[in-house]
Amino acid sequence: MPTKPSAPTAPLVRAVEEHDHEAVHAILTSRSVIAGTMRLPYAALHTTKERLSPDPGVHRLVAEVDGTVAGFAELITSPGHPRAAHVGDLNMLCVHPDHEGRGVGRALLDAVLELADDWLSLTRLSLVVFADNPRAARLYERYGFEHEGVMRRLNRSRGTDVDGLMMARLRD
Numbered sequence: 645m646p647t648k649p650s651a652p653t654a655p656l657v658r659a660v661e662e663h664d665h666e667a668v669h670a671i672l673t674s675r676s677v678i679a680g681t682m683r684l685p686y687a688a689l690h691t692t693k694e695r696l697s698p699d700p701g702v703h704r705l706v707a708e709v710d711g712t713v714a715g716f717a718e719l720i721t722s723p724g725h726p727r728a729a730h731v732g733d734l735n736m737l738c739v740h741p742d743h744e745g746r747g748v749g750r751a752l753l754d755a756v757l758e759l760a761d762d763w764l765s766l767t768r769l770s771l772v773v774f775a776d777n778p779r780a781a782r783l784y785e786r787y788g789f790e791h792e793g794v795m796r797r798l799n800r801s802r803g804t805d806v807d808g809l810m811m812a813r814l815r816d
């Protein structure tokens with residue numbers, strides 16, 4: 645009798661550790677992540693290490709699939725600004741191209757929203773997604789992010805100016 649294919653392993657989401665820096669660098673310098681963000685190609689490893697250095701209010705997560713770091717997310721809060729203590733910004737959500745389309749982005753977003761809602765009690769979560777990235781925008785819409793406005797010609801992508809779509813998710 646043929647054996648049943650085993651179910652894909654669910655991503656494990658955890659905090660970024662120092663030993664993840666090279667894996668996160670590989671994600672941040674991949675072509676699809678450069679296309680979907682404001683990053684420049686050819687970033688050196690030390691720039692990623694600097695970016696990942698501890699910073700109060702910045703929450704960084706990775707998603708592991710079968711022991712490999714497959715995705716990265718960064719939530720920025722403002723603990724030093726009491727009047728914005730309820731606000732968070734999803735500054736980065738990205739998945740290595742080898743792992744796209746397998747639920748890694750969703751697993752990271754689930755974890756970020758749990759952190760924001762249940763632990764940090766944030767009531768406003770914002771992000772910017774580029775107009776040439778409808779797949780990411782749809783993902784955010786499905787998680788309750790609503791369109792708030794357009795930042796015209798915010799990002800240059802392969803010689804073309806692309807609008808930034810401002811989105812936010814508000815909780816009572």
Ligand SMILES: CC(C)(COP(=O)(O)OP(=O)(O)OC[C@H]1O[C@@H](n2cnc3c(N)ncnc32)[C@H](O)[C@@H]1OP(=O)(O)O)[C@@H](O)C(=O)NCCC(=O)NCCS
Pocket residue numbers: 676677678679680681737738739740743744745746747748749750751772773774777779780783786
């Ligand atoms: C956007 C991104 C984070 C999504 O992560 P992912 O792990 O590939 O997505 P998931 O597998 O969790 O799927 C999320 C949704 O996208 C859809 N999707 C996944 N792969 C897809 C593909 N190749 N084409 C179209 N839709 C796709 C899934 O159907 C899923 O929808 P569902 O919730 O209705 O099932 C990832 O593609 C990425 O890192 N892109 C490059 C960087 C980027 O653009 N980041 C966003 C910056 S704002």
